[in-house]
Amino acid sequence: QQQVKQSPQSLIVQKGGISIINCAYENTAFDYFPWYQQFPGKGPALLIAIRPDVSEKKEGRFTISFNKSAKQFSLHIMDSQPGDSATYFCAASVKTSGSRLTFGEGTQLTVNP
């Protein structure tokens, strides 16, 4: 029940295209959903996050869409650039449990020039 399932495992997109990564969860107590970006040899960097009281959040080229009834959320990267090539992780947490993050398995994104 604590799992977060992420897909696809890998994604190849052309420069300028839209990258879409999906996550699904079971635990309805989750109340915070961040996305992290990780480059090889580096730590995860917080990209954008959403709470279940909104259905969409946009920051620059990055948008989170949230569907509470389906228990799904997704990351959209508009106008994808080669510099976006990285591994993306979705995560979820429950504030009352100390906010420990449960991560998805990760998506390796490659943006071709």
Place this chain on the structure above:
Amino acid sequence: NAGVMQNPRHLVRRRGQEARLRCSPMKGHSHVYWYRQLPEEGLKFMVYLQKENIIDESGMPKERFSAEFPKEGPSILRIQQVVRGDSAAYFCASSPYTRDEQYFGPGTRLTVT
């Protein structure tokens, strides 16, 4: 404002030795989390600490692993009698009081030979 600092960045230990990983949270952050990332896998929660207190250690292996966050100084993750299966990247994250956002350090890559 310096980010989360971890040292050493790389650590090589022989089987049976002890590994000590250090984490200094961001200034003003009193919550520290440790995560482990095995090769080609996502991040798994290990332990959540506040100053002088272990809040949640449900992700920590029962034996050989311990963590502390003293009143003064960095948080320490200690692995006794390391085995090859302990080879992984260990990340520390910190967050401000009462907020969910966790900011990760660059990680310590432990190799057990």
